[in-house]
Amino acid sequence: MIVIPAIDIRGGRCVRLIQGDYNREHVYESDPAVVARRLVESGAHRIHLVDLDAARGTADVDSAAAARGVLEAAREGGVEIEVGGGVRTLAAAERWLAAGATFVVLGSVAVREPDAAEAICAALPGRCLASLDVRGDVAQAEGWTEGAGSAAAHLERWATWPLGGLVRTDVALDGMLSGPDLAGLEETVRVFPGPVIASGGISTIDDIARCAEAGAAGAIVGRAMYEGSFDLRAAVLRFPHAAGGAGTP
Numbered sequence: 695m696i697v698i699p700a701i702d703i704r705g706g707r708c709v710r711l712i713q714g715d716y717n718r719e720h721v722y723e724s725d726p727a728v729v730a731r732r733l734v735e736s737g738a739h740r741i742h743l744v745d746l747d748a749a750r751g752t753a754d755v756d757s758a759a760a761a762r763g764v765l766e767a768a769r770e771g772g773v774e775i776e777v778g779g780g781v782r783t784l785a786a787a788e789r790w791l792a793a794g795a796t797f798v799v800l801g802s803v804a805v806r807e808p809d810a811a812e813a814i815c816a817a818l819p820g821r822c823l824a825s826l827d828v829r830g831d832v833a834q835a836e837g838w839t840e841g842a843g844s845a846a847a848h849l850e851r852w853a854t855w856p857l858g859g860l861v862r863t864d865v866a867l868d869g870m871l872s873g874p875d876l877a878g879l880e881e882t883v884r885v886f887p888g889p890v891i892a893s894g895g896i897s898t899i900d901d902i903a904r905c906a907e908a909g910a911a912g913a914i915v916g917r918a919m920y921e922g923s924f925d926l927r928a929a930v931l932r933f934p935h936a937a938g939g940a941g942t943p
């Protein structure tokens with residue numbers, strides 16, 4: 695089990711959205727690289743980085759620069775990093791990996807252009823994570839702003855791809871601190887043959903334990919950590935991450 699702190703960037707700043715709503719944003723830090731260094735010092739083994747501007751298809755120069763700063767801080771600290779938001783082409787994926795990312799996360803392209811996404815995965819076997827963002831049974835795209843078909847159908851398709859794993863986020867729970875969707879997580883673990891990382895609603899170390907019991911290989915935590923109710927250092931000590939575990943290539 696790997697505990698993965700999240701850094702979401704919008705307008706060059708470290709933010710969190712409530713239920714994926716761009717109109718419900720809370721800014722936590724003006725320099726995301728400062729956050730990354732803090733997470734490294736707290737013992738994080740991997741960081742989940744998302745450029746929210748790029749995810750919605752509106753690239754922002756400040757956000758792109760901030761993302762590079764986070765990547766540099768993680769690399770200097772010897773920490774893995776998975777990068778998502780606007781990764782829609784092989785060239786974009788290769789740029790992030792060349793810059794030091796461990797994984798790239800394929801979101802909108804995986805649900806909207808599956809042939810293109812599968813080709814990216816085939817070119818970079820084990821280095822791509824599919825992002826299953828769901829509202830109910832419907833997959834989401836374009837920064838969680840648009841529906842993109844049956845989540846179950848996407849899972850069935852992705853099961854045959856050479857993915858390094860899958861990130862499952864229940865958008866309705868994201869930022870709500872109300873606990874994860876364990877039933878949905880268990881079903882995803884049952885259907886998808888690779889490592890599954892849980893995201894959305896995780897607010898306590900016990901939530902992490904419940905995700906592990908449901909079969910997750912990792913869990914992403916965001917708002918609870920930023921607001922001080924989740925002790926990342928304690929979580930990492932309780933769930934030590936062995937080298938080569940939970941989707942590491």
